[in-house]
Amino acid sequence: MQKTAMPVYTGRMSHIDKLIADMTLAEKIGQMTMTASDYAVTGPVITPVSEDSIRAGVIGNMLNLYGAEHVQRIQKIAVEESRLHIPLLLGYDVIHGHRTVFPIPLAEAGMFDPAAWEATARAAAQEATADGLHLAFSPMLDVARDPRWGRIAEGPGEDPFLGAAIARAKVRGYQNLSLSDVGAIAACAKHYVGYGAVTAGREYASTDMSAGMLEEVYLPPFRAAVEAGVASVMPAFTDLNGVPMTANRALLRGTLRGDMGFDGVIVSDYNAIAELINHGVADDLAEAAALALKAGVDIDMMADAYRRGLPVALERGLASMADIDDAVRRVLVLKERLDLFADPYRRGRTPDTADALARRRALARDVAARALVLLKNRNNALPLGRGRLAVIGPLADAAGEMRGPWWGAGRPEDCVSVLTGLRQAGLDFRFAPGVQIEGADASHIAEAEALCDEVDAVLLCLGEAATMSGEAASRAHLGLPGVQQQLADAVLARAKGKPVIVLLFSGRPLVVPELAAGADALVAAWFPGSEAGNAIADVLTGRASPSGKTPISWPRAMGQIPVFFGQRPSGRPFNPNDHYTSHYSDVDNAPLFPFGHGLTYGAFEIASLRVTDEGATVDVANTGARAAQETLFLFTRQTRPGVTRPVLELKGFAKIALEPSARGTVTIPLPASTGPRTVFVGPSADPARLLSLAL
Numbered sequence: 088m089q090k091t092a093m094p095v096y097t098g099r100m101s102h103i104d105k106l107i108a109d110m111t112l113a114e115k116i117g118q119m120t121m122t123a124s125d126y127a128v129t130g131p132v133i134t135p136v137s138e139d140s141i142r143a144g145v146i147g148n149m150l151n152l153y154g155a156e157h158v159q160r161i162q163k164i165a166v167e168e169s170r171l172h173i174p175l176l177l178g179y180d181v182i183h184g185h186r187t188v189f190p191i192p193l194a195e196a197g198m199f200d201p202a203a204w205e206a207t208a209r210a211a212a213q214e215a216t217a218d219g220l221h222l223a224f225s226p227m228l229d230v231a232r233d234p235r236w237g238r239i240a241e242g243p244g245e246d247p248f249l250g251a252a253i254a255r256a257k258v259r260g261y262q263n264l265s266l267s268d269v270g271a272i273a274a275c276a277k278h279y280v281g282y283g284a285v286t287a288g289r290e291y292a293s294t295d296m297s298a299g300m301l302e303e304v305y306l307p308p309f310r311a312a313v314e315a316g317v318a319s320v321m322p323a324f325t326d327l328n329g330v331p332m333t334a335n336r337a338l339l340r341g342t343l344r345g346d347m348g349f350d351g352v353i354v355s356d357y358n359a360i361a362e363l364i365n366h367g368v369a370d371d372l373a374e375a376a377a378l379a380l381k382a383g384v385d386i387d388m389m390a391d392a393y394r395r396g397l398p399v400a401l402e403r404g405l406a407s408m409a410d411i412d413d414a415v416r417r418v419l420v421l422k423e424r425l426d427l428f429a430d431p432y433r434r435g436r437t438p439d440t441a442d443a444l445a446r447r448r449a450l451a452r453d454v455a456a457r458a459l460v461l462l463k464n465r466n467n468a469l470p471l472g473r474g475r476l477a478v479i480g481p482l483a484d485a486a487g488e489m490r491g492p493w494w495g496a497g498r499p500e501d502c503v504s505v506l507t508g509l510r511q512a513g514l515d516f517r518f519a520p521g522v523q524i525e526g527a528d529a530s531h532i533a534e535a536e537a538l539c540d541e542v543d544a545v546l547l548c549l550g551e552a553a554t555m556s557g558e559a560a561s562r563a564h565l566g567l568p569g570v571q572q573q574l575a576d577a578v579l580a581r582a583k584g585k586p587v588i589v590l591l592f593s594g595r596p597l598v599v600p601e602l603a604a605g606a607d608a609l610v611a612a613w614f615p616g617s618e619a620g621n622a623i624a625d626v627l628t629g630r631a632s633p634s635g636k637t638p639i640s641w642p643r644a645m646g647q648i649p650v651f652f653g654q655r656p657s658g659r660p661f662n663p664n665d666h667y668t669s670h671y672s673d674v675d676n677a678p679l680f681p682f683g684h685g686l687t688y689g690a691f692e693i694a695s696l697r698v699t700d701e702g703a704t705v706d707v708a709n710t711g712a713r714a715a716q717e718t719l720f721l722f723t724r725q726t727r728p729g730v731t732r733p734v735l736e737l738k739g740f741a742k743i744a745l746e747p748s749a750r751g752t753v754t755i756p757l758p759a760s761t762g763p764r765t766v767f768v769g770p771s772a773d774p775a776r777l778l779s780l781a782l
């Protein structure tokens with residue numbers, strides 16, 4: 088991937104330099120400050136935005152303000168009434184869509200489809216820029232192997248190669264060919280770095296890891312984002328090996344700016360600079376501000392630490408004006424790249440059209456259908472046959488929940504619930520929620536269970552509420568919340584041989600081995616977004632064949648966490664006949680479903696792995712009765728003198744769509760390597776399903 092060339096700012100740079108030379112300290116710090124409007128609040132509002140502050144030039148950037156009219160009105164104050172006429176930069180959490188909500192990032196990751204990843208980012212950018220926005224706090228690139236951590240929902244899953252592929256596609260999608268395009272939005276790679284490794288999966292906890300782990304697992308998605316030209320980066324809230332990321336000069340100025348060559352804007356996370364005091368590395372705001380500035384943080388989001396702390400830090404000799412000027416310059420260059428000086432009102436000037444919205448809804452439906460993961464399908468319980476269905480469970484009539492933990496500007500009333508989707512597909516069904524998502528009320532289970540007697544098949548809609556994953560939503564128990572398991576047990580017992588299909592909604596893999604064993608079909612629906620119900624109906628009825636794969640190993644027991652395919656070998660690999668080998672005495676080592684697992688309505692067989700100059704090639708046949716699309720993965724295992732390497736490393740993936748009885752070949756490019764290695768190709772990371780070839 089070629090790095091997007093930075094424009095040469097000969098004329099404009101002098102304009103920016105002149106501005107900096109004209110600025111008071113307060114105006115400079117204004118460009119380094121991002122304050123929330125109270126339009127959409129994502130944390131404690133510390134500095135209430137005041138129009139006077141914008142007029143005075145002491146707020147240069149805002150978050151949570153969107154909507155063309157609001158934006159134009161506030162922008163006008165900055166551009167026409169402030170002394171230096173510098174336009175505001177407006178950022179927002181455009182995470183997986185804006186008005187049109189796409190599946191949560193973890194679900195999108197499981198599509199293994201760069202074109203789709205790019206398309207949804209492009210669509211989100213179009214909607215967000217029509218709402219006057221300039222900066223999306225996305226993509227979230229935190230590799231995570233611990234589903235207790237709620238933010239696993241927002242990221243790429245467990246694998247760095249996958250994270251890097253998503254990074255490239257998302258940056259392309261958001262930023263388009265040039266940031267100056269009216270429909271382009273600056274992307275923000277976050278949270279740099281290691282946030283996904285919080286101790287015990289507990290939100291905002293500490294992280295600690297080896298240099299090798301950082302380099303091989305957590306940095307690659309950020310490296311890819313920088314190579315793709317990402318405009319901004321957000322440091323993680325967390326500390327890494329004892330140094331908070333917001334003050335981590337070695338990783339920000341050293342690795343990110345120095346080694347990777349990142350020359351964009353570093354924007355702190357929400358209040359993170361002030362939180363350096365809680366981390367215990369600063370005594371007051373002046374020290375905190377100085378540490379962040381020295382580390383390379385250009386914009387202070389919501390801590391008010393630069394405004395209150397930097398003047399004091401300058402007096403104390405803790406900070407330098409040269410560092411302040413550099414930060415201001417980077418912010419102004421970003422505004423320039425977005426073409427804000429030339430025309431601050433262009434984003435938001437042209438209203439969105441109904442046609443464009445309809446196209447994005449169609450995309451949302453298609454993507455949501457392809458992100459569903461068919462984990463199990465005993466006796467081809469899916470697609471549904473003819474007959475009446477009992478729809479049971481608290482997630483069936485829950486349109487708003489379908490948006491997942493971040494919904495941008497998506498409205499609940501614009502979301503399609505499962506019930507609405509089934510109704511629109513013309514299915515004959517009866518519905519009873521049985522229980523609520525949370526809570527102990529089991530008094531309606533009996534009436535829900537009774538529906539089983541009147542139908543031919545049962546659809547159980549279970550799982551988490553949207554807000555049970557995402558930020559500040561770590562969970563220590565990953566079973567079904569409330570009394571849903573009780574409902575499931577009752578229904579499975581009552582259905583007596585009728586197919587029971589479980590749709591599981593969640594922002595993470597839930598640990599539900601009994602449910603998985605009892606269900607005839609199990610679908611990881613994640614949170615599918617605005618078009619949830621329609622997409623689900625498409626897959627249930629067979630109008631679309633599922634093709635999603637799980638981007639994270641699915642644990643069978645809490646005690647296995649973290650369970651991931653890229654583990655290093657043991658000196659005593661598990662051997663059932665030898666007690667003193669690596670194993671649990673009470674549960675298998677293997678996850679319930681391996682990384683990459685996901686069934687289709689076809690049946691794929693692969694054979695004849697060979698390696699040529701083009702890569703690793705296999706023959707593929709669809710021996711099933713339905714057309715379907717399969718994703719194949721390329722893994723390698725390397726041996727290196729003196730160093731252990733993961734037993735499998737993902738190096739590529741590719742898709743093939745085949746009609747029933749059709750055959751084809753799939754070739755996945757194989758990156759060059761020195762030294763001996765074994766190449767594996769298969770439909771998941773399950774060792775039993777991989778073809779291998781030693782090179």
Ligand code: NOJ
Pocket residue numbers: 129130150180224277356357558
């Ligand atoms: C805190 C989150 O960590 C970050 O991802 C988000 O962009 C900011 N809040 C702004 O809402």
